[in-house]
Amino acid sequence: MKRKGLIRAAVLLSGVSAVTGCGNRNISVLKPAGPVGDSQMDLIRLSLVIMTLVVIVVSVLYIYAVVRFRERPGQKKEIPEQVEGSKKLELLWTIIPILLLVILGIPTVSTTFQLNKKPEPAESMRVNVTGYQYWWAFEYPDYGFETANEVHIPAGKKVEFIMTSHDVIHAFWVPSLGGKQDLSPGRINRLVLQADKPGIYEGRCTELCGAGHALMNFRVIVQQPEDFEAWVNRLKKPDSQPDNDTAAEGKKLFAQNCMGCHAIQGAGYKVLGQTGPELTGLSYRTRLAGVVNNTKEDLSRWITNPQRIKPGNHMPAFDHLTEKQRKALTEYLSGLK
Structure with a gap:
């Protein structure tokens, strides 16, 4: 039973490790696309070199100690020479980490101040x-x-x-x-x-x-x-006027249901909503709500039940609208330029 448990734990750990390596390749600090990203990548490389050096040195010392001071056949058991109170060793393992932190800290602080400069x-x-x-x-x-x-x-x-x-x-x-x-x-x-x-x-x-x-x-x-x-x-200079009868009906529905929260510039509304996202030029956006593609189908799904797409947002569902009304509202919003 213990062996099976260990095997299951090992498989689970391997699976978790594999999943943590998954993700969007376009969301990575390892692919800098600007001077700020380049500067931070330089700091990552510097810290990686320092930490790799520390791991190598510690590993070599550990392996050396295990091999050099292992117990040999026939060897008399005795207490090895103690190094407690050695000023040389204490200075050595105090000064070296301080030097490494200084090497890492100076460019980090310098880069931080450099990136925080207010541009002209x-x-x-x-x-x-x-x-x-x-x-x-x-x-x-x-x-x-x-x-x-x-x-x-x-x-x-x-x-x-x-x-x-x-x-x-x-x-x-x-x-x-x-x-x-x-x-x-x-x-x-x-x-x-x-x-x-x-x-x-x-x-x-x-x-x-x-x-x-x-x-x-x-x-x-x-x-x-x-x-x-x-x-x-x-x-x-937005074009927020409907270009067909269906969109014109959608504009009326927007005024009745959405105008209190959302603003559309150039639509002729006297009151513009302030609590929801700005919708001017919605057709130019690549995504809706930051999570789905900007298509009429996804826009209709969002209007019907936004919580299903983005749980926790503060927009109410408009599932009381008929299919014809949702189509009209979608037609108007998707044509905002």
Whole structure:
């Protein structure tokens, strides 16, 4: 029985070890895509070299001690020579760790201060970040609009993220670009990032913020400067009017059911919701709620029962709508540009 138990434990441990190695290859600090990520990768390499050296030295000393001082046949049993109180040994195993910590600490502190430098306004842009349960608001104060769960930035330009939280503690992290910064209610933190090349970089909340924490995802979409400017111009002059009768019916349904929470610029509403994500230009987003693809089918599923897709979010289910009404509302929202 004991043997079977050990075998089961070994199999379980192997399975757990294998699963911990699974994940999205695009969410990794080992694939830096900007100067912040590169700097942090250099620190990872330095610490890895130091720790590897420590493991090798300790292993060699251990093996040497086991082989050199093992008990031999016919050897008289006697107490070996004691080294207690040896000043040389005590100084040696005190000074060496201190030197290793200094070697690791100096570049770490230097890099921290370097990355925390406030960029010049002429060579950077600003994005205000607010964490909610369980979505992200990204405001562009220089351009006068806001997005949700996806933030667009130009390649090769520093971006200063000014961060806070609306409710509980969240943490902003884009592994490939670097960083990781807490967002606390009533407190302003900042993080400067830069992406070297266009692409989609996945972001995560790394602070347990409630039931929907594991799905509080966002994306950083890096574009060429000219493509970013084109995106900005579209959001500054949104096309939020319905282009067919079905969408027009959907706009009426939005006013009756959704306008109290969500804002749509350019739709002609006198009152704009403030408690839910901004929906202006929804058709340009790659995902809905940060977790499903931006398709009409998934949008309809989200409207019907958002808790099934993202448990813990504060949006109520609209399962009271008829299929025709859901189709109209979906048609309108999916056409927002």
